[in-house]
Amino acid sequence: DGSPLVKYCGCWLQVMLFRPVLAAQKHFKAKSTDILLSTMPKSGTTWLKALTFSIANRNVFPIDQTPLLTSTPHMLVPFLELNVYWEQDNPDLENIPSPRIFSTHMHFELLPVSIRETDCRIIYICRNPLDQFVSHIQFLFRNKFGKDADPAAMDEAFEMYCQGIYSFGPFWDHILGYWNAHLENPGKVLFLKYEDLKEDITSQVKKIAEFLGLPFSQEEEEQGLIDQISGLCSFESLRNLAVNKTGITLGVLKNSSFFRKGQVGDWANYLTPAMAERIKKLMDTKFEGSGLLFKT
Numbered sequence: 001d002g003s004p005l006v007k008y009c010g011c012w013l014q015v016m017l018f019r020p021v022l023a024a025q026k027h028f029k030a031k032s033t034d035i036l037l038s039t040m041p042k043s044g045t046t047w048l049k050a051l052t053f054s055i056a057n058r059n060v061f062p063i064d065q066t067p068l069l070t071s072t073p074h075m076l077v078p079f080l081e082l083n084v085y086w087e088q089d090n091p092d093l094e095n096i097p098s099p100r101i102f103s104t105h106m107h108f109e110l111l112p113v114s115i116r117e118t119d120c121r122i123i124y125i126c127r128n129p130l131d132q133f134v135s136h137i138q139f140l141f142r143n144k145f146g147k148d149a150d151p152a153a154m155d156e157a158f159e160m161y162c163q164g165i166y167s168f169g170p171f172w173d174h175i176l177g178y179w180n181a182h183l184e185n186p187g188k189v190l191f192l193k194y195e196d197l198k199e200d201i202t203s204q205v206k207k208i209a210e211f212l213g214l215p216f217s218q219e220e221e222e223q224g225l226i227d228q229i230s231g232l233c234s235f236e237s238l239r240n241l242a243v244n245k246t247g248i249t250l251g252v253l254k255n256s257s258f259f260r261k262g263q264v265g266d267w268a269n270y271l272t273p274a275m276a277e278r279i280k281k282l283m284d285t286k287f288e289g290s291g292l293l294f295k296t
């Protein structure tokens with residue numbers, strides 16, 4: 001989007017995020033009950049926030065009184081490196097009720113050590129890079145210019161994306177960092193895919209709950225709680241809430257811009273066959289031998 005980038009420990013970050021990332025590394029003290037949601041932008045962050053908040057707080061708020069009806073998921077789950085460390089170097093996070101849920105776009109390697117060294121849990125969601133790229137460029141353009149990206153801007157951003165010189169890039173390192181951490185310790189890092197949630201939300205909601213040590217009881221299942229949570233957090237349901245149709249998050253991002261199409265495979269409407277081929281080849285090379293596969 002034209003913001004200057006800085007390379008730190010092999011990771012490309014917007015310059016404005018450098019200080020908050022360092023502050024988070026220096027000051028953040030994880031608790032073993034914490035939940036960290038980690039994503040590359042436009043991979044399903046909003047969805048994961050809504051689902052995790054609903055699952056973790058299902059005994060606190062009945063579905064018809066959940067704060068998600070009146071707050072965007074982004075207000076309920078603060079960004080570790082953005083909101084929390086933006087203004088102050090050492091904010092008071094002790095009094096947030098447990099489980100504290102934070103989210104971040106930081107690469108695994110850049111996480112504060114206490115996150116890796118305590119029993120706090122990490123949920124990562126990734127999305128096939130073709131859709132993630134298209135969603136990201138459209139998000140930037142819609143927020144900045146109120147319209148879709150033109151082909152020239154798309155070409156330029158695409159080139160940088162493929163070179164890895166991109167906000168939170170290279171995408172392959174971001175994804176592989178969490179994938180390898182998941183393989184090493186699956187009880188610590190849950191690795192989800194946007195496409196799997198689209199295909200079968202019920203099994204993925206159960207998986208999240210089990211991972212958090214909060215499995216649904218038979219009674220809850222019979223009451224239809226999984227369907228209620230999945231329904232509340234669906235694209236259509238969240239997009240249609242008044243709170244997500246107006247207002248801004250982080251001072252500049254329109255709440256409505258977090259809900260565009262919510263589909264798998266929308267890249268085919270924007271990328272030329274040559275562009276798609278280039279990303280697919282890159283994925284084949286970078287993910288070779290990792291066991292990681294994407295539905296596109």
Ligand code: A3P
Pocket residue numbers: 039040041042043044045046047131134135136138233234235236238258259260261262263266
């Ligand atoms: P599209 O631009 O392809 O529509 P993030 O939340 O990480 O910023 O990602 C935003 C992307 O997820 C957008 O993708 C958005 O439409 C989609 N999205 C937002 N909420 C969703 C939901 N509840 N279910 C499915 N997709 C959702």
